[in-house]
Structure formats: structure tokens, C-alpha cells
Amino acid sequence: xxxxxxxxxxxxxxxxxxxxxxxxxxxxxxxxxxxxxxxxxxxxxxxxxxxxxxxxxxxxxxxxxxxxxxxxxxxxxxxxxxxxxxxxxxxxxxxxxxxxxxxxxxxxxxxxxxxxxxxxxxxxxxxxxxxxxxxxxxxxxxxxxxxxxxxxxxxxxxxxxxxxxxxxxxxxxxxxxxxxxxxxxxxxxxxxxxxxxxxxxxxxxxxxxxxxxxxxxxxxxxxxxxxxxxxxxxxxxxxxxxxxxxxxxxxxxxxxxxxxxxxxxxxxxxxxxxxxxxxxxxxxxxxxxxxxxxx
Amino acid sequence: xxxxxxxxxxxxxxxxxxxxxxxxxxxxxxxxxxxxxxxxxxxxxxxxxxxxxxxxxxxxxxxxxxxxxxxxxxxxxxxxxxxxxxxxxxxxxxxxxxxxxxxxxxxxxxxxxxxxxxxxxxxxxxxxxxxxxxxxxxxxxxxxxxxxxxxxxxxxxxxxxxxxxxxxxxxxxxxxxxxxxxxxxxxxxxxxxxxxxxxxxxxxxxxxxxxxxxxxxxxxxxxxxxxxxxxxxxxxxxxxxxxxxxxxxxxxxxxxxxxxxxxxxxxxxxxxxxxxxxxxxxxxxxxxxxxxxxxxxxxxxxxxxxxxxxxxxxxxxxxxxxxxxxxxxxxxxxxx
Numbered sequence: 001x002x003x004x005x006x007x008x009x010x011x012x013x014x015x016x017x018x019x020x021x022x023x024x025x026x027x028x029x030x031x032x033x034x035x036x037x038x039x040x041x042x043x044x045x046x047x048x049x050x051x052x053x054x055x056x057x058x059x060x061x062x063x064x065x066x067x068x069x070x071x072x073x074x075x076x077x078x079x080x081x082x083x084x085x086x087x088x089x090x091x092x093x094x095x096x097x098x099x100x101x102x103x104x105x106x107x108x109x110x111x112x113x114x115x116x117x118x119x120x121x122x123x124x125x126x127x128x129x130x131x132x133x134x135x136x137x138x139x140x141x142x143x144x145x146x147x148x149x150x151x152x153x154x155x156x157x158x159x160x161x162x163x164x165x166x167x168x169x170x171x172x173x174x175x176x177x178x179x180x181x182x183x184x185x186x187x188x189x190x191x192x193x194x195x196x197x198x199x200x201x202x203x204x205x206x207x208x209x210x211x212x213x214x215x216x217x218x219x220x221x222x223x224x225x226x227x228x229x230x231x232x233x234x235x236x237x238x239x240x241x242x243x244x245x246x247x248x249x250x251x252x253x254x255x256x257x258x259x260x261x262x263x264x265x266x267x268x269x270x271x272x273x274x275x276x277x278x279x280x281x282x283x284x285x286x287x288x289x290x291x292x293x294x295x
Numbered sequence: 296x297x298x299x300x301x302x303x304x305x306x307x308x309x310x311x312x313x314x315x316x317x318x319x320x321x322x323x324x325x326x327x328x329x330x331x332x333x334x335x336x337x338x339x340x341x342x343x344x345x346x347x348x349x350x351x352x353x354x355x356x357x358x359x360x361x362x363x364x365x366x367x368x369x370x371x372x373x374x375x376x377x378x379x380x381x382x383x384x385x386x387x388x389x390x391x392x393x394x395x396x397x398x399x400x401x402x403x404x405x406x407x408x409x410x411x412x413x414x415x416x417x418x419x420x421x422x423x424x425x426x427x428x429x430x431x432x433x434x435x436x437x438x439x440x441x442x443x444x445x446x447x448x449x450x451x452x453x454x455x456x457x458x459x460x461x462x463x464x465x466x467x468x469x470x471x472x473x474x475x476x477x478x479x480x481x482x483x484x485x486x487x488x489x490x491x492x493x494x495x496x497x498x499x500x501x502x503x504x505x506x507x508x509x510x511x512x513x514x515x516x517x518x519x520x521x522x523x524x525x526x527x528x529x530x531x532x533x534x535x536x537x538x539x540x541x542x543x544x545x546x547x548x549x550x551x552x553x554x555x556x557x558x559x560x561x562x563x564x565x566x567x568x569x570x571x572x573x574x575x576x577x578x579x580x581x582x583x584x585x586x587x588x589x590x591x592x593x594x595x596x597x598x599x600x601x602x603x604x605x606x607x608x609x610x611x612x613x614x615x616x617x618x619x620x621x622x623x624x625x626x627x628x629x630x631x
Contacts (some may be wrong), residue, residue: 058324230621230622233622234622234624235621235623235624235627236622236623236624238623259621
């Protein structure tokens with residue numbers, strides 16, 4: 001006997017199910033410990049979603065998670081890191097529609113412009129996936145020395161990197177700073193663009209389902225001006241990427257960061273994106289001496 | 296820092312409480328007559344005590360007090376003399392960046408390492424004074440307690456002879472669970488006697504219940520009473536080798552026993568949670584529980600201790616945060 005499933009007739013309008021966008025810390029999606037949220041409105045002033053507003057204690061927890069995850073990520077083979085970053089691109093590709101929709105709502109873009117941005121971000125992940133096992137050839141050297149030694153310099157990840165992401169083009173800007181840090185094995189605590197929190201947390205959902213170990217990327221939606229000084233002063237952060245901090249008092253942030261000898265990337269003039277130099281800016285150089293054997 | 300032993304003669308407390316003909320029957324009647332523990336109420340009370348928010352100057356005081364209450368511990372099979380020396384160095388100068396940092400109450404080591412610890416402490420060893428660092432030794436076939444009584448007693452005497460100011464003994468959990476309270480009692484009394492130094496004073500006796508192996512709260516309450524009656528100066532939750540180790544509800548329960556004992560006799564017994572307390576936040580929950588259960592008089596290293604190794608570093612990080620106003624990191628404390 002054939003049965004047919006019929007959609008029940010819609011007599012009343014269906015209720016909206018708005019999503020609460022929470023933070024991304026240590027592979028989980030907690031609310032802010034402060035309990036604060038920010039209301040996100042679209043360009044016409046209609047309610048879109050509540051987004052968690054991170055506090056300094058969330059930043060502290062994120063740094064702790066990043067510190068814990070960093071050795072494992074740096075210890076993975078470059079080939080494996082490349083696979084994971086490529087996987088991010090794959091998963092992003094499958095969820096393109098969601099990102100296009102969120103960009104249209106928060107940044108007021110046309111569908112075409114939003115799609116362009118999402119595709120550029122996907123391509124950027126693919127680009128960085130390719131660099132994982134190649135950047136050492138660009139940044140490493142065999143140094144000539146006056147003695148019977150091999151002398152080799154190789155780039156090593158600097159450790160935990162705090163990033164203030166660019167304030168324009170939420171998804172592409174975020175990708176352009178997070179992906180280069182991940183290539184060599186850094187762990188990241190990132191404050192995304194204040195105006196585009198939705199795509200940042202959706203990207204976190206993509207990262208969480210792309211075999212990226214929990215804690216390697218931590219996303220703190222909130223006010224960059226509030227969080228940046230705490231990140232700049234935190235003694236367990238090794239580098240501070242201020243690419244998106246052009247509107248903040250970034251000189252003061254650099255001064256704070258100097259107390260703990262952090263590597264600082266300034267917003268001005270900034271480094272050209274999509275270059276190996278952008279990736280190598282967040283590495284240390286390790287030099288090893290090895291005797292030449294006399295067989 | 297030294298605490299005079301509370302008991303005049305080992306089994307005297309039991310005789311006074313249970314009557315002259317101290318028998319196992321009387322002991323059993325007392326222990327099994329103790330009221331049962333309301334587990335849900337106990338856990339709810341512990342959880343509510345863990346929610347207090349402690350800020351600024353109170354937090355600063357709590358952090359310093361926590362350090363002063365720590366028994367800095369290394370109890371590994373691979374302990375070396377060098378490791379004991381670095382443990383002692385850490386106790387002497389917990390934070391090289393801040394000379395105002397207080398020192399922990401004691402270092403806790405295996406019995407054969409007592410001599411090394413005493414030597415490494417040098418003039419900082421308390422040795423009967425109230426202002427130095429004590430050496431605590433685990434004894435009586437720690438952590439399992441599975442050895443014959445003469446072996447356990449010799450273990451204790453060796454540690455005391457080598458200079459141990461405090462002895463952390465384990466009870467025979469097997470005998471306790473079999474209901475053989477008399478055997479457990481006699482072993483504690485005998486160990487207490489073995490803590491006697493040549494000059495007639497006693498090393499401080501801490502009795503480890505190993506609550507993780509006693510299973511029920513009722514058993515923890517009975518074992519606490521048993522240990523106090525037999526002459527223990529401190530009751531300690533765990534060896535740190537069994538999970539679960541110290542928990543807040545178990546510690547609260549033991550603090551309640553100690554409070555009841557003080558009301559009954561006026562005598563103050565110490566409590567030492569050990570194992571699994573790794574953060575300053577956890578430590579502060581314990582301090583709140585102590586103050587709310589036994590009163591602020593118990594916020595004293597003579598009456599409350601933390602058995603811990605990694606706790607100290609976390610407390611130092613929080614202390615640095617308070618001093619500098621910025622979050623610190625593990626690069627700024629020692630690697631133990």
C-alpha cells in the first residue's frame with residue numbers, strides 16, 4: 001500500500017529559530033563567562049542574532065587552550081597540516097550558501113559580492129594548505145660556514161599568536177590572518193571584525209569539523225578595543241598580529257607587548273597577503289650545526 | 296614550623312570517649328552509631344560553597360595563605376636526590392621574581408629521602424622551631440599500606456630518626472572495609488607510638504584515609520572518627536595515587552568531623568586534602584569551606600594543609616597577575 005507524506009498545511013506562520021552565536025574556545029562553543037551578548041542587526045535594523053561578547057577572562061581561557069594545543073599542531077607533519085587546511089576549504093565550499101547569506105545580512109553585500117568574498121576565502125585556504133610543506137624551503141637556508149659543519153636554518157612556529165583581524169570583509173579578512181599563522185604550526189587566538197561576527201563563528205564551526213585539533217584556533221567575538229590590551233600584555237602569548245588594529249591605539253599595544261618581548265606585526269605598512277613572507281613573519285629561525293662526517 | 300602533638304598518650308582520646316574498657320565492640324558501637332551522611336545535602340552544600348567570588352585584597356590574602364598551607368610534594372618511584380633538592384629549592388624560593396612570596400609549610404617526600412630534604416633545607420629546616428619548613432614523610436608502606444605491622448612501624452621509625460617532623464601514614468583500607476576497625480585502630484596507635492622521638496616528643500601524625508577506596512561518605516565519616524580516636528593529629532583525604540583523590544564534599548565531611556570533635560573535647564585536629572587540587576581557584580573553594588565549617592581559626596597551616604605539587608605554580612601565576620595586572624604564563628615559573 002502506497003503511503004504519501006504530506007506536509008501539514010501551514011495555518012500559522014512558523015516561528016523564527018534565531019541562532020545564538022557563541023565563542024569558540026578549546027574546540028568547544030561556550031558562552032562568554034561574563035554572560036554578555038551583543039545584538040546583531042541587519043542593514044534595515046531588523047534583529048539577526050545574539051553574539052557572545054568575550055571578556056578578558058574568556059581571552060585568558062582561550063590563551064590557555066591555545067597553549068595546550070600548540071605543541072600537538074606544530075608536531076603534526078607539514079603534510080598533515082596541509083591536509084587539514086585543505087579540508088577547511090572543502091567544508092567551506094559545501095557551506096558556501098550559509099556564508100553568503102550571513103555576509104549579505106551583516107555586511108549588506110549583494111549576493112554576487114558576497115559569493116565573491118566567500119570564494120576568495122576558500123581559495124586562500126587552498127593556497128595556504130599548499131604552503132605547509134613548502135614554506136621551509138623558502139624560509140630555510142643552508143649557511144656557508146668556515147669549518148667542517150653543515151649549518152642549517154629552519155623556520156619554526158613562534159607559538160601562540162593573538163590576532164586582531166581586519167575590520168573589512170569579515171570572512172576574507174579573517175582567513176587572510178588566521179591561515180598564514182596556522183601554516184607553520186602556531187596556535188591562534190583571534191578577535192574577528194567587530195561588524196562581522198556571524199561569519200567568524202560559522203568559520204569556527206567549519207574549523208571544528210575539519211580535523212583541526214581543538215584549541216588550535218580560538219575565536220573571541222567582541223570589542224577589539226576591550227580585548228586587545230589584555231592580549232598584548234598576556235605573558236603566555238608569543239606574537240601579536242595587529243593587522244586589523246589600525247583604528248585602535250596600536251602604538252600603545254605595541255608598547256605593552258614589548259614588556260614580554262612579543263613579536264608584533266604592525267597594521268601599517270603591513271605585509272602583503274598571500275606571500276611566504278606573510279607566513280614567515282610568525283616564525284622563529286632555528287639554526288643547527290652538524291658535523292660533516294668523514295666516511 | 297612545628298606543632299606540638301595533640302595527644303598526650305596514644306589511645307587516651309578513645310579511653311576518655313568510650314570508657315575505660317576500650318574494646319573493639321565499644322569502638323564498633325560508636326562508629327556504626329554515627330549518623331548516616333546525607334550525600335545529596337553534603338554535595339549541594341559543597342557546591343554552594345564553591346561559588347563564592349573572592350576579589351582583590353581578599354584574593355591576595357587567600358593566595359598567600361594557600362602557599363603557606365602547601366605541603367610541596369614529590370612521591371614518585373623515580374625520585375632522585377637531585378629532584379628532592381630542586382623541590383626544596385622551590386620551597387625556599389617559590390617565586391624568584393618576588394621575594395615577598397611566602398614559603399610552603401612543608402616538603403613531603405618518601406621516607407628514604409628525608410635525610411636529603413633535611414640536608415637541602417639547611418638552616419631553613421624547622422627542626423622544632425615554628426618558623427621554618429617542615430619535612431613530612433609518607434610511611435607505613437605508602438601508598439597501599441599492604442605490609443606487616445613491624446615493617447610499617449620500622450618504616451615510620453626510620454623516617455622519624457632521619458628527621459621527619461611529620462609522618463603521613465596510610466590506614467589499612469582492606470581491614471577497614473572488612474569491618475576490622477580494631478586492627479586499623481591498633482595500627483594507628485602503634486604508628487603514633489613509633490612517631491616518638493628520642494627526646495620524648497612526637498612527630499606530627501597525619502592519617503591518610505584514602506577516601507577514594509572507602510567508597511561511601513558514611514565510611515569516610517567513620518574512618519575520620521576512628522583516626523582521631525586513635526591519636527591522629529591530622530586527617531588526610533588521599534595518597535594522590537588513587538582516583539578520585541580529594542574532592543570538596545569529602546573534605547567538607549572531614550571538616551565537619553573535626554568541628555564536632557572540637558565541640559566535644561576542645562581539641563583541634565587538622566585536615567589535609569591531597570591529590571587533584573591543581574588550581575588557585577580550587578584551593579580558594581577549599582579555604583571558603585574551611586572558614587564556613589570550622590571557623591576562621593582553622594585558616595592556619597597548623598590546622599589545614601594542601602597536599603599538592605602543581606598547585607604552587609598556579610598560585611604563583613595568579614599572584615603575578617595580581618601584582619602586575621597582566622596575565623602571566625608558564626614561562627614565568629619553574630618546570631617541576
